[in-house]
Amino acid sequence: MRIIADLHIHSRYSRATSREMTLESLALWAKLKGIGLIGTGDFTHPAHFASIEEKLEPTGNGLFVLKNGIAGDDVRFMLSAEVSNIFSLGGKTRKVHSLIFSPTIEAARKINAAFSSLGNINSDGRPIFGFSAQDLIKIVMDASPEAMLVPAHAWTPWFSIFGSKSGFDSIEECFGEYSKYIHAIETGLSSNPEMNWRISALDRITLISNSDAHSPSKLGREANVFDCNMDYYEIRDILINKDKKRFLYTVEFYPEEGKYHSDGHRACGVRLGPEETKALSGNCPVCGKGLTVGVLSRVEELSDRPSGYIPENAIPARHMVPLEEILASAMGVGVASVKVQREYRRLVSAAPEFSYLLDMDSDELTESCGELIASAIQRVRSGEISVSPGYDGEFGRICVFDKKIVPQTHPVQIGLL
Ligand SMILES: [Zn+2]
Ligand SMILES: [Zn+2]
Known part of the structure; x- marks a missing residue:
C-alpha cells in the first residue's frame, strides 16, 4: 500500500507551537491531508508521553493508533522526538538536532529515563542537552537496537549536523565509530535531494523529508511516500537499505522557499548567492559582520560533484507547494x-x-x-513557478503565475534586495 509519512512534528509542549498540536487534532489533520503515518512528536516530554500512553495503543508492528478511533483506521503514529545537543568537539561549539524513532513504549521510556538523569526534559518538548551526539546515539541504541536516530534538517546554519555555524563536515566527524548507525538524514525545507546528491559521502544515506510542523495546517509540507506495509520494522528496513522499490519518492518544498536557502542578513536587507558571499569573504556589505551562510552555499562548500548529478541509487523527489x-x-x-x-x-x-x-x-x-x-x-x-529565495530566517516567496524556473542548485546571483 502507498503510505504518505510525516515523521517530524512537534507537540504543544514544544516552544512556539500551536495549542492545537494534540494527538487527536494531529490525526484529524493528517486524514484531511492524506497522511497515513505521522510522528507523535516530543515523546521525551513527560506530559506528552503521558498522553501517548493514555490515548494510543500499539498495533503490534512498532506503530500506534488512537484508541478512540477519531480518525478511524486511516492514521497511524510512530513514536518520535527531536532533541538538541550543544557540546564542544574539536575545539568548536557544536549544535545538532536529531530525530529519534522508537518501536516501543518501553524503549521510549528507557530513553526518557536516561535523558532525565542527564538534563531537563520538562521545560521544552524539544529538550536541549549538553552531552555529545555520540553519547546521544549510545543512549538510543542501548534502549533498543531497533530504534533510529536521524540527523534533523541536516543543513540549516544554526542547529544541524552540516550547518555552516556550528555543524560538522561529515557524518563521521560528528558520530565517529557510531556512524554505522546513521542510515538516514532529513534534508530539511531549505535543501532538496538534488542538492544532497552532489555529495558522494551521502550515497549510502537515505534522504528523508518531513514537515517539522509546529501547527496542524503545516503537516505534510514535506513527506515521504512509501509502498509497503504499515509496519515500523519494514520502514526501518527501507531506510537502512535505501530501498528504491519501497521508497517511491519524497515530497519536497522548492528549497528556495526554505528560510535558510540563500545567504544574507535579514536586519540589513541583504540576500546573496554563494559566489557573492565568497567575493565578500562572508561579510555583510551593510554592517560588516559575518553573514548567515545558508544551505546552498554550504552544499557548494561540501560538494564534490557538479549540480545536476544523479547518483545511481537516488530516491526520486517531487517538488510541491x-x-x-x-x-x-x-x-x-x-x-x-x-x-x-x-x-x-x-x-x-x-x-x-x-x-x-x-x-x-x-x-x-x-x-x-x-x-x-x-x-x-x-x-x-x-516547476513552472518562480520563488524569491529565503535567507537568514526569512521564508522564500512563491509566485505560481510567473516565469518558468527550475530548482536552483547552482550559484545564483541575487544581490541586494
Ligand atoms: Zn530542529
Ligand atoms: Zn548585516
Missing part, C-alpha cells in the same frame, strides 16, 4: 484570507490534500477545483 499557498498565489490574496481558507476547507472535505497535489489528472483537477486552481497545481507539479 502546500495547497493553501497555491490557492493564495492563484487568487492573489493571503494564505490566511477567508477566501483561501473557505476554498481550502471545501476542497479537503471532498478529497485529501495530497490527492490534489499528487494524484488527480488534469480533468479531475478542473472538475473539482476549477480551471485557474487546476492550472496552478499543474504549474507547481511541472
Whole structure:
C-alpha cells in the first residue's frame, strides 16, 4: 500500500507551537491531508508521553493508533522526538538536532529515563542537552537496537549536523565509530535531494523529508511516500537499505522557499548567492559582520560533484507547494484570507490534500477545483513557478503565475534586495 509519512512534528509542549498540536487534532489533520503515518512528536516530554500512553495503543508492528478511533483506521503514529545537543568537539561549539524513532513504549521510556538523569526534559518538548551526539546515539541504541536516530534538517546554519555555524563536515566527524548507525538524514525545507546528491559521502544515506510542523495546517509540507506495509520494522528496513522499490519518492518544498536557502542578513536587507558571499569573504556589505551562510552555499562548500548529478541509487523527489499557498498565489490574496481558507476547507472535505497535489489528472483537477486552481497545481507539479529565495530566517516567496524556473542548485546571483 502507498503510505504518505510525516515523521517530524512537534507537540504543544514544544516552544512556539500551536495549542492545537494534540494527538487527536494531529490525526484529524493528517486524514484531511492524506497522511497515513505521522510522528507523535516530543515523546521525551513527560506530559506528552503521558498522553501517548493514555490515548494510543500499539498495533503490534512498532506503530500506534488512537484508541478512540477519531480518525478511524486511516492514521497511524510512530513514536518520535527531536532533541538538541550543544557540546564542544574539536575545539568548536557544536549544535545538532536529531530525530529519534522508537518501536516501543518501553524503549521510549528507557530513553526518557536516561535523558532525565542527564538534563531537563520538562521545560521544552524539544529538550536541549549538553552531552555529545555520540553519547546521544549510545543512549538510543542501548534502549533498543531497533530504534533510529536521524540527523534533523541536516543543513540549516544554526542547529544541524552540516550547518555552516556550528555543524560538522561529515557524518563521521560528528558520530565517529557510531556512524554505522546513521542510515538516514532529513534534508530539511531549505535543501532538496538534488542538492544532497552532489555529495558522494551521502550515497549510502537515505534522504528523508518531513514537515517539522509546529501547527496542524503545516503537516505534510514535506513527506515521504512509501509502498509497503504499515509496519515500523519494514520502514526501518527501507531506510537502512535505501530501498528504491519501497521508497517511491519524497515530497519536497522548492528549497528556495526554505528560510535558510540563500545567504544574507535579514536586519540589513541583504540576500546573496554563494559566489557573492565568497567575493565578500562572508561579510555583510551593510554592517560588516559575518553573514548567515545558508544551505546552498554550504552544499557548494561540501560538494564534490557538479549540480545536476544523479547518483545511481537516488530516491526520486517531487517538488510541491502546500495547497493553501497555491490557492493564495492563484487568487492573489493571503494564505490566511477567508477566501483561501473557505476554498481550502471545501476542497479537503471532498478529497485529501495530497490527492490534489499528487494524484488527480488534469480533468479531475478542473472538475473539482476549477480551471485557474487546476492550472496552478499543474504549474507547481511541472516547476513552472518562480520563488524569491529565503535567507537568514526569512521564508522564500512563491509566485505560481510567473516565469518558468527550475530548482536552483547552482550559484545564483541575487544581490541586494
Ligand atoms: Zn530542529
Ligand atoms: Zn548585516
